[in-house]
Each structure stands twice: as structure tokens, then as C-alpha cells.
Amino acid sequence: MKAFHRVTGRIAPLDLADVDTDQIIAKQFLKSIERTGYGQYLFYEWRKSGDFVLDRPEHRGARVLVTGPNFGCGSSREHAPWTLQEAGFDVIIAPSFADIFRNNCGNVGLLAVTLPEDGVRRLLDLATASPETEALVDLEAQTISAGDIQFQFEVEPFLKERLLNGWDEIGLTLRKLDRIEEYEKGRPAWMPAVV
Structure with a gap:
């Protein structure tokens, strides 16, 4: 996972509450365990109806998605953050997130920021106007700055450290490789070896 320090980019407004993971990436596209190939299917059902807000030229290429409360609710599919990330988003801002979705975002380096509803509303209005x-x-x-708007946000310290250093779960494990190797050297010869 690449390290995350700061992102500058346009804001895409998705002024909807309770966006579930099946809307983010529909079940019929979950045929692979790879992390790639999903971005094109982001909000597939909504996009095929035409005039979807994220398809408007002014919002193409946005890196920050601002949306309503309870974003990422529904099933716990890891594909949802993969899809958002592959579609170009580095940051999702909402008043609240489903816990599993938020954790999955952190595991892939996608920053999920919680702001009060009035702050989210100001960003949605700015992105629209x-x-x-x-x-x-x-x-x-x-911090988040856009136009004359500025906000502070909270982030769990261990998640912040992981994102700043680009440590996913494998990266965290590899940080202890010397201890793992030392343990393996002390195991009895008759036990299975890690190769």
C-alpha cells in the first residue's frame, strides 16, 4: 500500500444517505479476488440510468468523494474500497460510515474522514456550486481545506501511523520479520517449516 500524506483534488458530491456496498460495487462483478478491474463498475446501477452526478464532466477525475451519512453500509465486501480507489478516489468524507467499510478503507489506504453534517453540507454545496x-x-x-472552508478531523492514531507509512496488514507483519525468523530458527526440526 502506498503511503498517504496529503491529497489535492476536486470534490465529487454524492448527496445520498445509506449508500450500501452493493450500490458501490454490484454483486455480479465480484467474480475475482484480484484488487483490480472494479473501478469501471463503481455505482453501476445508478450510472446506467444516465445523468449520474459523478458522470458529469465537471466531476470526472475528482479525488475526494463527499457523501451522506452511513456510507458503506450493507455487506462487508472488501471490493467496495478497492472499487472507489481504482475509480480515482483517495478520500471519502461523510458524517458517518459503516464500521466494517471504514476498516476496509484503512486496510487499502483509502482515507475515510468523518465530519459533522453541517461541514459535509458545506462541502457538498461548494462542490455543486x-x-x-x-x-x-x-x-x-x-485538516481539510477547500475554497474558504477549513476543517480539522479526527483519525485513530494507529490508523494514521499506518497510512502515513503505507503499512497494510502484510506490511505490519513484515516489520516483525526478524522476530518471525528468530522464532522459526528455534522450532524443533520435526515441526513443519515455513518455506
């Missing part, structure tokens, strides 16, 4: 406005999301400073 002035779609060319860019937001700066700074994880180290824990």
Missing part, C-alpha cells in the same frame, strides 16, 4: 474548487486533505495536520 463551484466544481472546479480543489480540496486539500492533509493527514499529517488532520
Whole structure:
């Protein structure tokens, strides 16, 4: 996973509550365990009806998605953060997230930021009225700036450390490789070996 420090990019407004993981990536596209190939199916059902907000030219290429409460509810599919990330999003901002979805985001390096509803509303309104406005999301400073709007946000310290260093779960394990190797050297010869 690549390290996350700060992101500058346009904001895409998705002014909807209770967006579940089946809307983010529909079940018929979950035929692979690879982390790639999903971005094209982001919000597939909504997009095929035409005039979906994220398909408007002014929101294409946005890196920050601002949305309503309870984002990522529903099933615990890891594919949802993979899909958002592959579609170009680095940050999701909402008043609340489903816990499993938030954890899955952290595991792949996608920053899920919780802001009060009035702050989210200000960002949604800004992205709608002035779609060319860019937001700066700074994880180290824990700030979001867009136009004349600025917010502080909270992030769990261990998640912040992981994101800043680009440590996914495998990366965390590899940090203890010397201890793992030392343990393996002391195991009895008759036990199975890790090769």
C-alpha cells in the first residue's frame, strides 16, 4: 500500500444517505479476488440510468468523494474500497460510515474522514456550486481545506501511523520479520517449516 500524506483534488458530491456496498460495487462483478478491474463498475446501477452526478464532466477525475451519512453500509465486501480507489478516489468524507467499510478503507489506504453534517453540507454545496474548487486533505495536520472552508478531523492514531507509512496488514507483519525468523530458527526440526 502506498503511503498517504496529503491529497489535492476536486470534490465529487454524492448527496445520498445509506449508500450500501452493493450500490458501490454490484454483486455480479465480484467474480475475482484480484484488487483490480472494479473501478469501471463503481455505482453501476445508478450510472446506467444516465445523468449520474459523478458522470458529469465537471466531476470526472475528482479525488475526494463527499457523501451522506452511513456510507458503506450493507455487506462487508472488501471490493467496495478497492472499487472507489481504482475509480480515482483517495478520500471519502461523510458524517458517518459503516464500521466494517471504514476498516476496509484503512486496510487499502483509502482515507475515510468523518465530519459533522453541517461541514459535509458545506462541502457538498461548494462542490455543486463551484466544481472546479480543489480540496486539500492533509493527514499529517488532520485538516481539510477547500475554497474558504477549513476543517480539522479526527483519525485513530494507529490508523494514521499506518497510512502515513503505507503499512497494510502484510506490511505490519513484515516489520516483525526478524522476530518471525528468530522464532522459526528455534522450532524443533520435526515441526513443519515455513518455506
